Amino acid sequence: MRSLSSLVGGAAVILLAAGLYVGLVASPPDAFQGDYVRIMYVHVPSAFVAYLAVGTVFVASILYLWRGREVYDHVAHSAGELAALFTALALAGGMIWGKPVWGTWWTWDARLVTTAILFLIFAGYLLVRELAEDRRRGARLAAVIGIIGALDVPIIHYSVVWFRTLHQPASIVRGDIKMAPPMVTALMINLLAFALLYLYLLLQRVRLERLEAAGAAAGAES
Amino acid sequence: MMRRTRLLIAAVVVVAALIYVIIGGIRGAVVYYITPSELLAQAEQAREKTIRVGGRVVPGSKTWDPATQELRFRLTDGSATVAVQYHGAPPGLFTEGQGAIVEGSWDQAGVVRARSIIVKHSEEYAPPTPRP
Incomplete structure (x- = not known):
């Protein structure tokens, strides 16, 4: 378990360094937006990892409610923290890009609104756990919030298709890539790097969660 | 506690x-914005109300007077075109031929008086083509 997480962490660091180089140096500027295009190499992977984290919460929460095993709750809680973190990063990166390119930090666009809602749902998810008097009750209530909250992800993803939005639709759709090849490469490296970073953080956080639970159990016995 | x-x-x-x-x-x-065609179709109801219209900036339609800070251009969706007036400098990436969304009111003369301009970016990404 520990050697697996070290391996994943090492691979993540190497790929993040490569992603940084390719994103900032080796890839070309965009014809229309110039160097601002480089923000995409952080913004899109952040949103992608937020989706992964929410997906993890969804699956782990269902398993926890169904089977009741603590380990599923540890996974859900850890992924829930990462969901809030990476959704916030996606929003922040998007705003930093939006100001120079669109001319505004924020606007009431369907993609932006549904993403902000996702962040608030997971902020609430974490608060519910902390506020509950009984840890297990808090975990069950959070699991319900996590499962319902996860339904926001398909809404976010298809918001640019279902609604007429300011946010551009996806550039890479099966069989139709509206992005120059060096930019696709830079994006793919960063997507993989962020996915590995997510896996590493998740493994470490679950380990910490288990240690905490074991410590609490030992404290209750003595 | x-x-x-x-x-x-x-x-x-x-x-x-x-x-x-x-x-x-x-x-x-x-509906984040309406198109010029939709605006013209509901022209009477939309008068003097706050609207958001989006389209492509008609190439050659942009005039900008730094002395009076008057920016004028036309927005089109291919079938209908509306004139836009804005007081202030155009946003940095505002370009003719690109998408833009303006927020403002639709006056009696049929001109959109914009209070803000947002540049719409397409999903296409490519390096600049070398100029001949």
């Missing part, structure tokens, strides 16, 4: 923010 109070305050902030975002989202997010 202090910790619990802090958490409760945080919970109130999160719930308030969620309500705020949902209300703001319902008002603006389903």
Whole structure:
């Protein structure tokens, strides 16, 4: 378990360094937006990892409610923290890009609104756990919030298709890539790097969660 | 107890923010902008109301007078075109032929008086083509 997480962490660091180089140096500027295009190499992977984290919460929460095993709750809680973190990063990166390119930090666009809602749902998810008097009750209530909250992800993803939005639709759709090849490469490296970073953080956080639970159990016995 | 109070305050902030975002989202997010054709089709109802119109900036239609700060251009969706007037400098990436969304009111003369201009970016990304 520990050697697996070290391996994943090492691979993540190497790929993040490569992603940084390719994103900032080796890839070309965009014809229309110039160097601002480089923000995409952080913004899109952040949103992608937020989706992964929410997906993890969804699956782990269902398993926890169904089977009741603590380990599923540890996974859900850890992924829930990462969901809030990476959704916030996606929003922040998007705003930093939006100001120079669109001319505004924020606007009431369907993609932006549904993403902000996702962040608030997971902020609430974490608060519910902390506020509950009984840890297990808090975990069950959070699991319900996590499962319902996860339904926001398909809404976010298809918001640019279902609604007429300011946010551009996806550039890479099966069989139709509206992005120059060096930019696709830079994006793919960063997507993989962020996915590995997510896996590493998740493994470490679950380990910490288990240690905490074991410590609490030992404290209750003595 | 202090910790619990802090958490409760945080919970109130999160719930308030969620309500705020949902209300703001319902008002603006389903149809972020209307096209020039849609604006002309509902011309009478839209008069003197706040509207958001999006389209492509007609090449050659942009005039900008730095002395009076008057920016004028036309927006098209291919079939209909509306004239836009704006007081202030165009945004940095504002380019003819590119997409733009303006927010403002639709006056009696049939001109959109924009209060803000947002540049719409397409999903296409490519390096600049070398100039001949």
